[in-house]
Amino acid sequence: xxxxxxxxxxxxxxxxxxxxxxxxxxxxxxxxxxxxxxxxxxxxxxxxxxxxxxxxxxxxxxxxxxxxxxxxxxxxxxxxxxxxxxxxxxxxxxxxxxxxxxxxxxxxxxxxxxxxxxxxxxxxxxxxxxxxxxxxxxxxxxxxxxxxxxxxxxxxxxxxxxxxxxxxxxxxxxxxxxxxxxxxxxxxxxxxxxxxxxxxxx
Numbered sequence: 671x672x673x674x675x676x677x678x679x680x681x682x683x684x685x686x687x688x689x690x691x692x693x694x695x696x697x698x699x700x701x702x703x704x705x706x707x708x709x710x711x712x713x714x715x716x717x718x719x720x721x722x723x724x725x726x727x728x729x730x731x732x733x734x735x736x737x738x739x740x741x742x743x744x745x746x747x748x749x750x751x752x753x754x755x756x757x758x759x760x761x762x763x764x765x766x767x768x769x770x771x772x773x774x775x776x777x778x779x780x781x782x783x784x785x786x787x788x789x790x791x792x793x794x795x796x797x798x799x800x801x802x803x804x805x806x807x808x809x810x811x812x813x814x815x816x817x818x819x820x821x822x823x824x825x826x827x828x829x830x831x832x833x834x835x836x837x838x839x840x841x842x843x844x845x846x847x848x849x850x851x852x853x854x855x856x857x858x859x860x861x862x863x864x865x866x867x868x869x870x871x872x
Contacts, residue, residue, distance in 0.1 A: 671696070671719075677706070684709045690757070692718025698742040700724050700764070704777065705743030708750050711780070717756025717789065725773050726765025727823070735821040736771055745777045752778070754839075755786020759812070761805040761841065769845050772822035772830070776839035783837050787814055797831025802844075809844045816840035 671677055673693035680702040688708060690696050696715060698706035715721060723742035729735060746752055754776075778784055791803035791812045799815040811827060817836025830842045 680705055682707045682709050686710050687712055687714075689714045689716060690719040691716050695720045695722050696744070697722040698744050700726065700741050701739050703738040703743070704745045707745040707747060708752070709747050711746070711750035711752065713746065713750060713752040715752075715754045715757035719757040721754070721757060721759050721775075721788070723759065723761045723773075723775055724764045725761060725767060725771075726763065727767045727771050728765070729823070730766035730768050730771070733768060733823055735819075735823040736767075736773060738821065740765070741773050741775070743775060743777055746780045746784075748779055750780040751782045751785070752776075752780075753785035754788060756789050758790045759788040759803075759805065759841075761808070761810065763806070763808060767843060768823060769843055770822075770824045770826070771843045772819070772825045772840060773842075774816060774820045774838050774840040777820070778837040778839070780837070784814065784839060788812070796827070798834050800831045811842045811844055813840050813842070 671690045671694035673691050675694045676697060678697035679699050721744065725741040727736040728740050776784060791801050794802040796802045796811055800811055800813045802811050811830055813830060813833060815834050815836050816838040818833045825842055827842065827844055
């Protein structure tokens with residue numbers, strides 16, 4: 671894929687190799703349990719490219735797990751190696767979702783661990799192979815060696831962080847904790863409010 675090119679949709683890509691150059695986008699479309707599938711390899715998402723994902727949960731009202739067809743999935747068939755190092759991950763919420771929803775966004779059937787990490791999800795380490803990141807204002811955690819159930823709901827961050835030994839990549843929706851700056855500003859506001867209250871009483 672050249673710069674500014676977009677590879678999107680569902681179905682199988684049988685090219686001998688695929689390289690997404692800087693500025694290009696790989697965008698699996700929801701609606702298929704295997705999403706955009708690569709039959710051959712290697713697959714490389716180069717630095718500056720983007721994996722654009724869409725997520726929703728058709729079972730959100732009942733607090734159930736998302737269906738595989740509710741969200742974007744990138745699948746690697748047997749023998750296909752992939753490297754995502756240096757690319758970015760971007761997630762857009764397109765329907766109802768719940769905190770604790772789990773989405774396995776790269777299904778790796780090839781048996782080879784996926785190389786590298788997304789450039790915007792590789793610094794805030796939360797577990798052995800788990801990192802916290804934000805996309806479009808929503809907080810997530812990503813696990814680069816996920817071995818659990820393909821989808822899930824009400825998943826605790828601790829359980830997600832402790833899950834290792836697999837070859838899939840999964841993301842977990844989390845409620846963002848108040849930042850230190852936010853807590854500081856809140857405390858400052860309370861202090862100023864108390865001072866004003868005391869002055870009025872005098």
